[in-house]
Amino acid sequence: xxxxxxxxxxxxxxxxxxxxxxxxxRNFVVHADHVFEELPQGDLSTLNSQLSSYLRRGSPNGxxxxxxxxxxxxxxxxxxxxxxxxxxxxxxxxxxxxxxxxALMFKQGAETGTISKTALIDMYSKYGQLVDSVTVFESVxxxxxxxWNALLSGFLRNGKGKEALGLFAAMYREKVEISEFTLCxxxxxxxxxxxxxxxxxxxxxxxxxxxxxxxxxxxxxxxxSSVGLVTEAMKVYISLNVxxxxxxxxxxxxxxxxxxxxxxxxxxxxxxxxxxxxxVSSLAGCSDNSDMWIGKQxxxxxxxxGFVSDTRLCNGLMDxxxxxxxxxxxxxxxxxxxSKTVVSWTSMIDAYAVNGDGVKALQIFREMCEExxxxxxxxxxxxxxxxxxxxxxxxxxxxECFGMMKEKYGLAPGTxxxxxxxxxxxxxxxxxxxxxxxxxxxxxxxxNLPCAIWVAVLSACSLNMDVTRGEFxxxxxxxxxxxxxxxxxxxxxxxYAAIGKWHMxxxxxxxxxxxxxxxxxxxxxFI
DNA sequence: TTAGGGTTAG
Numbered sequence: 001x002x003x004x005x006x007x008x009x010x011x012x013x014x015x016x017x018x019x020x021x022x023x024x025x026r027n028f029v030v031h032a033d034h035v036f037e038e039l040p041q042g043d044l045s046t047l048n049s050q051l052s053s054y055l056r057r058g059s060p061n062g063x064x065x066x067x068x069x070x071x072x073x074x075x076x077x078x079x080x081x082x083x084x085x086x087x088x089x090x091x092x093x094x095x096x097x098x099x100x101x102x103a104l105m106f107k108q109g110a111e112t113g114t115i116s117k118t119a120l121i122d123m124y125s126k127y128g129q130l131v132d133s134v135t136v137f138e139s140v141x142x143x144x145x146x147x148w149n150a151l152l153s154g155f156l157r158n159g160k161g162k163e164a165l166g167l168f169a170a171m172y173r174e175k176v177e178i179s180e181f182t183l184c185x186x187x188x189x190x191x192x193x194x195x196x197x198x199x200x201x202x203x204x205x206x207x208x209x210x211x212x213x214x215x216x217x218x219x220x221x222x223x224x225s226s227v228g229l230v231t232e233a234m235k236v237y238i239s240l241n242v243x244x245x246x247x248x249x250x251x252x253x254x255x256x257x258x259x260x261x262x263x264x265x266x267x268x269x270x271x272x273x274x275x276x277x278x279x280v281s282s283l284a285g286c287s288d289n290s291d292m293w294i295g296k297q298x299x300x301x302x303x304x305x306g307f308v309s310d311t312r313l314c315n316g317l318m319d320x321x322x323x324x325x326x327x328x329x330x331x332x333x334x335x336x337x338x339s340k341t342v343v344s345w346t347s348m349i350d351a352y353a354v355n356g357d358g359v360k361a362l363q364i365f366r367e368m369c370e371e372x373x374x375x376x377x378x379x380x381x382x383x384x385x386x387x388x389x390x391x392x393x394x395x396x397x398x399x400e401c402f403g404m405m406k407e408k409y410g411l412a413p414g415t416x417x418x419x420x421x422x423x424x425x426x427x428x429x430x431x432x433x434x435x436x437x438x439x440x441x442x443x444x445x446x447x448n449l450p451c452a453i454w455v456a457v458l459s460a461c462s463l464n465m466d467v468t469r470g471e472f473x474x475x476x477x478x479x480x481x482x483x484x485x486x487x488x489x490x491x492x493x494x495x496y497a498a499i500g501k502w503h504m505x506x507x508x509x510x511x512x513x514x515x516x517x518x519x520x521x522x523x524x525x526f527i
Numbered sequence: 528t529t530a531g532g533g534t535t536a537g
Contacts, residue, residue, distance in 0.1 A: 083528060118528040149529040184530035191533085218531035226533075251532045258533080280534035287535095315535040346536040383537045416537070 044078060051084040060088035064097075071104075079110040083119040090123040098123050114140055118147045125154025145171075149181040156185050161193040180211045187219045191226035199223045203236075213240055218248045225255025234264065243271075250278040257285035262294055274301060276310050283316035292324035315343045322351025342375050350384045358392025361385065365401075379411050386420035390427065398424035419456040426460030434460050435469055451480035455491065462495040470495055486512060 042050070047070055054062035067085045070077060082105045089098035102120060105111035111120065117140045124132040137143070137151045148171050155164035168186050171178060183206055190199030203223075206216050217240045224233035237252050249268060256265035265282070279302055286295035299317055307313045314337045321329040330351040337344050345368040352361035365385050368375060377385075382405045389398030402421045405411045413421070418441065425434045438457060441449055454476040461470030474492045481488040493508035 087528080115528050120528090122528065144528090146529050151529090153529060179529080181530040188530085212530095215531040220531095222532070245531090247532050249532090250534095254532060254534090275534095277532065277534045281532065282534090284533075284535070312535050317535095319535065341535085343536045348536095350536060378536090380537045387537075 044074075044076075045080070048078065048080040048084070051081060055084045055087050055091075060091040063088035064092070075108075077108065077110065079105070079113055079116045082110050083115060086116075086119040086123045090126040093127070095127045095129065098127065114142050114144055114147055118144075118150045121147060121150040121154060125150070125157055128158055130154060130158050130160065143176075145176050145179050145182065148176055149179065149185065152182065152185045156189050156192065159192070161189045164189040165193075165198070180216055183211060184216055184219050187216070187223050191219075191223040194227050196227050196229075199227065214242055214245055214248065217242065218245070218251050221248060222251045222255065225251070225259060228259060230255050230259040230261050230264075246272065246275070250275070250281070253278050254281040254285065257282040257294070258288070260289060260291070262291075266297070269301065273305060276307050276313050279305075279307065280312050280316040283313075283320045287316075287320045287323045290324055292320065292326065295320040295324065309338065311337055311339055311341055311344060315341070315347050318344070318347045318351060322347065322354060325355060327351055327355050327357070340373070340375060342378055342381060345373075345375055345377075346381045346384055349381065349388065353384055353388035353391065356391065358388045358394050361388035361392075362394065362397055377409060377411075379405075379414060379417070382409075382411065382413075383416050383420065386417060386424065390420050390423040393427045395424055395428040415450045415452050419452050422453070422456040422460055426456075426463055429464050431460055431464050431466040431469060449476075451477060451488075454480060455488070458491060458495055462491075462498050465499065467499050470499065 047066065051063050051066055051070075054060070054066065063084050067081065067088075070081065082101065085101055086098065089101055102111065102123075105116065110116060117136050120136045121133045121140075124130070124136065133151055133154045137147060140147050148167070152164055152167050152171075155161070155167060164185065168182070168189075171182065176182075183202055187199060187202045187206075190196075190202060199220075203220050206213070206220065217236060221233045221236050224230065224236065233252055233255050237248065240248075242248060249272065253265050253268045253274070256262070256268065269278075279298055282298050283295060286292070286298065295317070302308055302310075302313055302317070314333050318330045318333045321327075321333070330348065334340070334344060334348045345364065349361045349364045349368070352358070352364060362385065365377070365381070367373070368377060368381070382401065385401050386398055388394070389401065398421065402413065402417070402424075405413055405417065418437070422434050422437070425431075425437070434457060438449070438453070441453065454473050458470060458473040458477055460466070461473055474495055477488060477492055489508050489512045493505050493512075496502070496504035496508065
């Protein structure tokens, strides 16, 4: 059932204590000095309240610190002890510890109740381990609306929108009395899937049932913005007549920017002092829309409000200037950031990469990797770097970075990294090396590779006129791709055209026509 | 025990 369960036989109080202590020393150095302090006075229920209190006040480390002391002092803890501890584990994104706490609960028989299991569902979903969330959910004997909601929001959190809607349908079938939490998750799901009709239905349900309208109203405003109906979002905002809620107003401002309703956005912004979060979100909208002049106005608003030393805001500004082709502005901002994060470095590398300067992108990357920066590259950094190498044809550098990712930083390349690497090898005309890589991946993945890999291989074979391997890749692409993906048919068709197999080109075109698919037209920023 | 702002990089 759970990876931790085979360990249960080894979990004595001593070993768990040691594990928890190690976890603290590794991850919560600030608290390590205090772990041997005496347990605060109080009975178990008082201490349990204290655990919850730490969590509510935003101190998960405090919760875990106290839990460790409690565990050292007495082996008998209650389910009320574990629920806030699970919450703290979830917040601190430390799956190993969460699993060990689960094992301890199991050992003490404290994981049987609905509330305990709901906390486990939530924790596993926050770790991205949905299979375990579902397993726990299925084991709940008396499922209440909260346990359903926990799984529902877990699906949503992990990008499983369709599954979330399926679960909502199941709640209906099971006649679960839905709550505001349910509706909130469902309306967010509709926003993520951009499904207008279902979202409208949820809106109607909210209006009819007269639920709490501040939180739900914000989710509905956000939903209408996400589906491009910012006028509807405005109507909801006006009808709710809640002008004091900052989150709701910010949701509307961000929606206006993303939908290019700039006049309304700045009008709303003038009603109250904007905070960093809404400005950063608005800058992201400007980046997506490539609207530098609006981005500049937000830059001015940030200056007026004294936010320009905020790293997240500078990251947003850098990204916006970079995406709009203003590399000098991006670099000036980057150099001025006092405490650069991995996002700052990655944004700067990306700014050079998207503006075609692979050499400068690599220079910044190397600077980032030097000792003393206090920052380590992550998988996004490597994706940006590999992409820069691919675009600039920096083959040897790309190979070096791909190797470095795992060997030096212990980061396993994902599908996107392999796609970039195949692109790099393709630029070097090295289809032999690509094929060796593919064979290794097939061995490691039980011969199943994601479609994106086959697409990259096909493009490489097309570019290098590798007929035999290209045909193999083309067959795999057609097997793996969904019937709705028109661009894949065009890609395969172009490959057959490149190698002169015109009957296959015709076959692809026929398939495309029969399915009534049309490839989306390419668009330029300036047309 | 479960919900609101697509806060920033792919």
